Amino acid sequence: MPELIPLTDRDKEKLAEGMGAIARKYGLHLQTCGTSENYSRYGISVFGCMTTANLGNALGCRFKNMAHKGTRIGCSCMPTRDIGAYNTCLNGCRYCYANKKPELAVENHKLHDSTSSLLIGHVKLTDIIKEGNQKSFII
Numbered sequence: 001m002p003e004l005i006p007l008t009d010r011d012k013e014k015l016a017e018g019m020g021a022i023a024r025k026y027g028l029h030l031q032t033c034g035t036s037e038n039y040s041r042y043g044i045s046v047f048g049c050m051t052t053a054n055l056g057n058a059l060g061c062r063f064k065n066m067a068h069k070g071t072r073i074g075c076s077c078m079p080t081r082d083i084g085a086y087n088t089c090l091n092g093c094r095y096c097y098a099n100k101k102p103e104l105a106v107e108n109h110k111l112h113d114s115t116s117s118l119l120i121g122h123v124k125l126t127d128i129i130k131e132g133n134q135k136s137f138i139i
């Protein structure tokens with residue numbers, strides 16, 4: 001999104017302060033993820049988005065206590081397995097990391113077949129299939 005103006009540190013502080021005030025006013029919980037900045041002074045948690053606590057609260061279950069590093073600097077999210085495919089969503093959200101080219105999403109959508117086991121297209125002879133070793137983290 002080249003039209004976006006990069007935020008200065010002061011801009012980020014003012015934005016965090018304002019968002020924190022709005023969250024307090026309406027009883028909302030805000031948190032950062034994947035950032036090294038700490039805005040806890042504005043009531044914004046720094047625990048990450050896909051933590052075992054957040055996901056467990058949302059799903060009504062408990063997860064094993066596990067050590068994990070997150071997926072990038074400043075991330076404290078639990079390990080996850082991506083089940084989507086890049087450049088396949090037709091919503092066209094400007095901020096979405098998964099759609100680099102909206103026109104490619106339109107083309108990929110044409111390959112969708114509801115009878116296929118894949119999100120887009122079918123397994124080809126040249127495809128390499130790897131079995132994922134996904135263990136449950138639920139207690």
